[in-house]
Amino acid sequence: MKLLNIQINNFRPFYGNQEIDFADKASKKVTVIHAENHTGKTNFVDAFRWAFYGKIQGEHPDQIVNHIALSEINNNETAKGFVTVKFEHENKMFEFHREIIERKIDKDKSERVKENISLHVIGSDGRSKKQLNPKATINKILPEALHQYFFLAGENIQDLGRVESKEKVQNAIKILMGLEVLDRGKRHLRGKVRNQLRDELEKVAGRDEKLILDQLKKLEGERGSIDKEKNNIIENKKSLIENKDKIDKKLRETKSTSDLQQKRDQLIATKEDIESKMKQHKIDIMKRVSSDGFLAFINDAIVQSKEILKEKRQKGVLPASITYQYITDIIERGKCICERELCEGSEAYTAVERLRNPETKDEYLEAYNTLGLSVSQLSLSYDNLRKDLVKDQTLLTQYLDDIGQVKEQLEEIDKQFDNKDYEKERDLIENKRKLESGIEKANQEIGRYVRDIEELDRLIHEKNKEHDEVKAQNTKNKVAQLRLQVCEKAANFIDELHQSLMHRDRRKLWERMNKIFGGIIREREDATIDLNDDFELSVRVLLPDGGSKPLPKSGAQMQITCLSFIASVVAIAKENMDGEEGSFKRGGLYPLLLDSPFGVMDPDYRKHVANQLPQFAEQITILVAPQQWDKNIEEEMRDYIGKQYVFHHYKPLPGETSTQEINGESYILSEYVDGRARTEIKEVLS
Numbered sequence: 001m002k003l004l005n006i007q008i009n010n011f012r013p014f015y016g017n018q019e020i021d022f023a024d025k026a027s028k029k030v031t032v033i034h035a036e037n038h039t040g041k042t043n044f045v046d047a048f049r050w051a052f053y054g055k056i057q058g059e060h061p062d063q064i065v066n067h068i069a070l071s072e073i074n075n076n077e078t079a080k081g082f083v084t085v086k087f088e089h090e091n092k093m094f095e096f097h098r099e100i101i102e103r104k105i106d107k108d109k110s111e112r113v114k115e116n117i118s119l120h121v122i123g124s125d126g127r128s129k130k131q132l133n134p135k136a137t138i139n140k141i142l143p144e145a146l147h148q149y150f151f152l153a154g155e156n157i158q159d160l161g162r163v164e165s166k167e168k169v170q171n172a173i174k175i176l177m178g179l180e181v182l183d184r185g186k187r188h189l190r191g192k193v194r195n196q197l198r199d200e201l202e203k204v205a206g207r208d209e210k211l212i213l214d215q216l217k218k219l220e221g222e223r224g225s226i227d228k229e230k231n232n233i234i235e236n237k238k239s240l241i242e243n244k245d246k247i248d249k250k251l252r253e254t255k256s257t258s259d260l261q262q263k264r265d266q267l268i269a270t271k272e273d274i275e276s277k278m279k280q281h282k283i284d285i286m287k288r289v290s291s292d293g294f295l296a297f298i299n300d301a302i303v304q305s306k307e308i309l310k311e312k313r314q315k316g317v318l319p320a321s322i323t324y325q326y327i328t329d330i331i332e333r334g335k336c337i338c339e340r341e342l343c344e345g346s347e348a349y350t351a352v353e354r355l356r357n358p359e360t361k362d363e364y365l366e367a368y369n370t371l372g373l374s375v376s377q378l379s380l381s382y383d384n385l386r387k388d389l390v391k392d393q394t395l396l397t398q399y400l401d402d403i404g405q406v407k408e409q410l411e412e413i414d415k416q417f418d419n420k421d422y423e424k425e426r427d428l429i430e431n432k433r434k435l436e437s438g439i440e441k442a443n444q445e446i447g448r449y450v451r452d453i454e455e456l457d458r459l460i461h462e463k464n465k466e467h468d469e470v471k472a473q474n475t476k477n478k479v480a481q482l483r484l485q486v487c488e489k490a491a492n493f494i495d496e497l498h499q500s501l502m503h504r505d506r507r508k509l510w511e512r513m514n515k516i517f518g519g520i521i522r523e524r525e526d527a528t529i530d531l532n533d534d535f536e537l538s539v540r541v542l543l544p545d546g547g548s549k550p551l552p553k554s555g556a557q558m559q560i561t562c563l564s565f566i567a568s569v570v571a572i573a574k575e576n577m578d579g580e581e582g583s584f585k586r587g588g589l590y591p592l593l594l595d596s597p598f599g600v601m602d603p604d605y606r607k608h609v610a611n612q613l614p615q616f617a618e619q620i621t622i623l624v625a626p627q628q629w630d631k632n633i634e635e636e637m638r639d640y641i642g643k644q645y646v647f648h649h650y651k652p653l654p655g656e657t658s659t660q661e662i663n664g665e666s667y668i669l670s671e672y673v674d675g676r677a678r679t680e681i682k683e684v685l686s
Contacts, residue, residue, distance in 0.1 A: 001087055001591060002024050002618070003619060003621070004022060004086040005020065005022065005085070007085075010065055010080065010081040011047055011065075012058070013039070013043055013649075014043070014047075014680070015066050015680065019681065020645055022591075022621060023619070023641070023643040024642070025642055026618075027639075028640065028641065029614065029620060030614055030620045030637055030640040030641045031641075032621075032641055032643070034624060034626065034647070034667070034684075035624075035625065035647035036626065036669045041153070041595045043679075045057075045153045048151050049147070049151060050064070051083040051096055052085070052098075053147070062112075064102070064112075065080070065081040066081060067677075068678055070102065070104050070110055075104050075105065078102060079101070080102075081099065083099075084097045092121055094120070094121055095120045095128065095444075095448075096118075096119050097116075097118045100112060100115045101113045101115075119138065120448065122447070125447070126443030127447040127451065128451050141588075150570070150590045150591060151593045216463045219456055219460050219463065222456060223456040229449060233442050236442060237439060237443070243435055244436060244439065247431060247432045250428060251428060251429075260417065268410070271410070275403065281392070281396060284392075292385050295381055296385065298382075302375055302379050302382060327356045330352060331349070506535065509572065510529065510530075510531040512568040512572060513529045513561075513564045514529050516612070517560065520608045527542075528540055530550075537561055538550050538551075539551045539561055556602060556605055559597075560605065566592070566594075566616070567612075570617045573589075573590055591618070591621065592617035592619070592620045592621070593620075594623070595623040597609065597613065598610070606628075606632065607636060610632070610633040610636035610637050626658070626669065645683050646660070646662070646669060646682050646684060647680075648668055648670075648671075648680045649671075649679045650671065650672070650676060651671065651672040652677035654672045655672055658671070662684050665685060
């Protein structure tokens with residue numbers, strides 16, 4: 001899982017639309033967010049937690065929509081807040097969206113009206129495909145029980161070292177080593193499966209016609225609104241393209257950038273041509289699968305038919321003459337060769353009696369020849385389909401490789417534009433990039449609106465059908481009971497297996513933690529982390545006699561201990577990704593989001609942690625207060641930092657303006673302007 005972007009709109013202290021693009025390159029994988037305490041750091045972590053799982057750990061979890069947004073509407077009117085997270089997982093781009101609508105009751109109170117979630121897979125053309133079960137999908141990608149080790153607010157880091165947090169440590173072991181999967185399976189089989197089967201048995205109530213008509217009216221109105229919004233985005237996109245074309249023209253006409261811009265134009269044209277061919281190729285594949293796809297599932301039937309025909313031919317049964325006496329004997333016996341009863345006057349009796357007609361022999365031979373020819377033709381078609389699909393996949397892979405190569409060349413040109421040789425054109429280049437980003441976002445918005453309209457059209461069609469549909473009753477009770485009996489036996493086996501695996505895997509985590517811990521606490525070679533049988537974390541010092549004793553807990557030591565634990569969880573997850581196929585172990589590449597990772601450490605510890613931190617995960621985002629960020633930390637992490645942002649906080653009361661110098665520029669962290677407390681996100685110029 002790699003974070004690409006988060007869009008926060010009227011969510012808690014974040015007023016209006018705020019956005020962050022995360023550093024996602026292998027060499028530049030760290031995003032740093034500078035913010036004062038109590039200005040939105042914890043809420044930023046909560047934005048991910050709420051988007052994915054609907055949970056908030058910060059204060060006042062029921063207050064979600066920004067208070068300024070609510071203050072700007074009248075009583076009984078509604079305001080919306082949402083968080084959209086774009087991320088990449090297993091070479092697919094996902095967009096997870098959660099929004100909430102609240103109705104204002106009075107100036108100090110609001111109530112939740114509606115909450116929606118959606119998850120889409122986004123294609124390169126901006127079109128998106130909706131996932132039917134977003135909760136299950138996100139839990140498969142990043143389980144809710146596991147996310148707490150990757151998205152951590154400052155206070156949660158040290159919490160892991162407390163005695164009362166031993167269940168969290170157990171949880172990590174269960175999930176990473178597969179034990180949590182077994183536990184979940186037991187709970188699921190004994191509880192959720194039974195409930196689900198009972199729910200399926202409930203009768204579907206009839207629909208009132210007036211209710212259906214009201215729903216149709218609502219759906220059609222919603223479709224009209226979305227279509228209007230889509231058209232507005234299309235018009236805005238046209239304006240962005242016009243402005244971008246003007247800049248491209250200037251860059252072509254400017255002597256210093258002409259050659260580079262023309263090369264870029266050629267590459268873009270090449271990329272668009274390949275994408276067009278790939279799109280048409282996908283359409284051709286869909287047509288082929290639509291018309292001939294059934295062949296992939298009937299090969300066994302083809303082979304079996306060939307064998308039967310061959311066997312009958314060898315035995316002389318087929319083709320064969322059907323004698324009058326043979327048919328007469330069958331009729332007199334009253335039973336067909338297939339053991340079906342032949343009662344005079346029945347359809348079966350008439351069909352067999354008809355075979356006594358001499359003309360039927362020709363029909364019989366014709367049917368035999370037709371069957372043999374059809375089987376041969378189907379077999380040939382099956383082989384051709386298989387070969388064609390292999391060629392299709394090879395060509396599709398080639399298109400993707402070609403597009404990847406063109407993208408690499410375009411990135412190289414963009415890097416050249418960043419050279420000092422083009423300082424005079426800097427504003428043009430930056431404006432162009434902003435416009436390109438806006439066009440890309442517009443494409444994705446349009447794609448989403450098109451998908452929404454298609455979905456509404458489907459719902460409208462279904463509602464129209466409900467007028468004359470009759471609901472069938474579900475009769476799966478017996479199957480459900482049999483399933484539950486089997487599930488109960490499986491759950492009992494899981495209970496026995498669980499205990500024998502838990503402590504074995506505890507040691508693996510302990511060994512990994514001490515390896516990381518030793519890289520940070522370099523001056524204390526006698527110090528080691530202990531993870532006891534009760535899953536309690538502590539730091540112990542080795543004694544000359546081979547024993548050990550606990551060290552008095554300090555804030556810095558516990559911070560480092562817990563960071564070692566977190567880094568170990570990430571490392572084991574990565575190792576498990578490449579583990580045995582079919583294993584229960586939970587594997588994957590996960591991002592790491594840490595609020596205040598340096599906590600109360602002294603300068604030496606901070607420097608050591610800063611040195612190790614970029615190695616903790618494939619992608620890291622840290623939120624730091626000014627007092628936690630110094631030159632030593634910046635020096636250790638500089639080579640890995642790809643993006644930096646500041647939280648610009650507007651104070652509710654008059655006070656001093658707080659600033660921080662980053663990359664030689666001064667950025668405001670907090671100031672008093674109009675008394676309306678809010679936080680905005682500003683990007684730091686590189």
